[in-house]
Amino acid sequence: MAGILDVPKPRINCSMLSQFINRAVCFIGRVEKVHPTGKMFTVMDGEGKTATVELNEPLEEELSGIVEVIGMVSNKGEIMASTYNLLREDKGVPFDLELYNEALKVIHDFPQHYPFQVAASG
C-alpha cells in the first residue's frame, strides 16, 4: 500500500484502462453492482462504460454513489484496489461525472501541459 501512494496515479476512465495495464491509476465512477461476496463491484465512468474493481478484503459497508478508487490495473483490465473513498452526495456540490470525463479527456489530449510525473519525482 505504501508503494502505491508514492507514485503518480493518472486519472483514467474505462477507455484508457488498456493503456495502463500493470500501472497504478486513479478511477472515479458511479457504483453499479456489488458482488455478493463484497470483494468485487462494478463502476460506471462518465462515458457510460463499466469497469470491475476487486478488493483485498470484503466490503464492510454499503457502497453507493460516486467512488474514487486507487489501484493497479490487472492484465484483464480490472482494477485491483488498494484504497477507495466515497464522494459524499449529501454534502457540497454534486459531482458531475460527465464534466469530470471531459476534463480527463483534456488532460490526456494535452499531456505536455499536465506533467504529473514531474511532480512526483520532485
Next chain:
Amino acid sequence: MMSDGRHTLSSFMLSTQLNYMAEENLLVPNCVCVLKRQVTNMLKDGRRVVIILEIDVIKPADASGKIGDPVPYSDGEHFLNIQAVILPLLLVIYSFFSPSFSLAVVRNLKRDFAKKIPSALPDTPGGSSKIVPIASLNPYQSKWTIRARVTNKSSIRTWSNARGEGKLFSMEIVDESGEIRVTGFNQEVDKFFSLIEVGKVYYISKGSLKIANKQYTSVKNDYEMTLNGESTVIPCEDSCDVPMVQCDFVPIGDLENREKDAIVDVIGVCKSVDELTRLTTKSNREVSKRTLSLMDMSGKLVTVTLWGEEAEKFDGSGQPIVAIKSAKLSDFGGRSLSASFSSTMMINPDIPEAYKLRGWFDKEGHAMEGQSLTEVRGAGGRLSENWKSLADVKSEHLGHGDKADYYSCIATIVFLRKENCLYQACPTQDCNKKVVDQQNGMFRCEKCDKEFPNFKYRLILSANIADYADNQWVTCFQDSAEAILGQNAAYLGQLKDSNESAFDEIFQQANFNTFIFRNRVKLETYNDESRIKATVMDVKPVDHREYSKRLIMNIRSMGAK
C-alpha cells in the same frame, strides 16, 4: 472608352454595384484591366453597349500611355459574341466618364428601347432569348430575361387605405450572379401567385426595376423588381445550374458587433429547442411561439424565436443544422434573433456550410457548452459576461474609453484593508451620505439637511484581488463588502469599537477566498491626476461546474487553432 490594343470602343459602362471602383479611383485612365464578367446589349442603331459586372485592375496606369495603335471599332467587322466569351477580356481604360455622364448615356439607351425594336433574337419562352444575370439588372433596360430560383415567397397581403384597396405578394429569387427581391401587386398577384412555387426555377422577363428599400430585406441588390402588365413568368425545367439559395452567413460570435434591428443570415446547429407556447398579441390575436438555441463554430450560442406556423412545425430533434435568411437581430437579452415573416428558414440545407457545421459539431461542437449571447436567466438585458484575466484588463486598457467597461473574472482576495473600511452614514433609508459628527451627540446629514442622534455604519472596503496573471486593487461597497467579509456592516461597526481582536479575525478569515467578481473599471481624474478605478459590482461564490465547462471550452477552442 476601352481598348484591347487593336480597337477602341467607347460604349462600356460600369454596373451600379461597381460604382465604388469609380468613386475610389480604382479605375483611372491608362490602367490595364481584366474584364471578367459582362453583359452586352444591342441598341436600335446596331451599336453595342457592354455592361461591366466584374473587372480587376491588374496594372495601374503608367506613363506609357497608349499601348499599341488601336483604331475605333466599327460594327462592320466580325464582332465576337462577347456573351459567349468566358475568357476575360484584357482592356485598357482610355478615358473615363464620371458616373453622371454614364447615366446620361444610359438614359439615351432607355429612350431607344422604348420603341418596339425587332430584336436580333426571337423572344421565345425558354428558347433562345438571352438570359442575363440578376446582377446586371438595372432600371434603364427593360428587355431582359432572367432565369432564377425562388427562395422565399410571402403570403398575399391586403391593405385598405384612403386611396383604395390592394393586395401584394413578394418573393426573393436567386441565380448564379446574385439575388433580388420581386413584388407583384393586384393583377399580378392573380396572375402569378399560384403559379410560383418556392424552390422552383422560372424565366422572368420585363419586370420594372427601382432602387431597393433595404429596410425590409437582407437581399443584396441595389434594386428591387416589380412585376407589371408586361412581365412574364415561365417555369424552367432545366434548373440544376441555378443555386438553391444565396446567403451571407454571419458568425454568431459577430452578432454582438452588429446593430440591433439589422437583418442577417445565420446558420448553426440547433443545440436545444423549447416547448411551443401561445401568446395573445395586443390586437388580441393568438400566436404560437417557439425558441431554439443556435450554435456555430465561434462557440457562441444565440436564441432564435420562431412564430406561427414555422414555430408549430419546427422539429429540433437530432440537433439539425438550421439556416435562416433575413433573420432580425434584436438586443433583447443582449443579442437574439427572430424569424420574421420575410425570413426563410431551412433545416439541414444542402449547402457546403451546413456540412462543415455538421462535421465540426459531431467531432467537437457537441461537447461545448457555448457562451450564449442571450441572457435568459436572471436579469435579462445584460450583455454577455466578458470574462477577462486581470492582466487582460490592464493590457486591453479597459476603462480608458469614454464609458466605463465591465468585465467578469475569477480571482482570490490577497489583501483587505481594514483601516477606514467603515464610515458613518445617514440613518435615513436610501440615503447613504456620510454624516458629520457634531460632537454633541448629533450627526448632521448635508443631503437631507437634518440632524440625527444616530447613524448607520456602511462599508467601503479596499481590497487587492489576484489571479494567475496579475493583481488589482478594487473598491467594494456595502453589498459586495458584506458578502466578502461574511458579516453585516452594523455588526462590524460594533465589533470594531468593542472587540478589536474579533474584528481582525473576520478579516483574516475573509482573506484568500476565491470569488467570481463582476467589476467596473473607469478612468477617473482627480485634480490633474488620472487613475483607473475598479469597483466591484457583484461578487459570487465560484460555481465550479460553470467554471470547468468554460475552461474546457476555452482549452478546446485553443487546441483547435
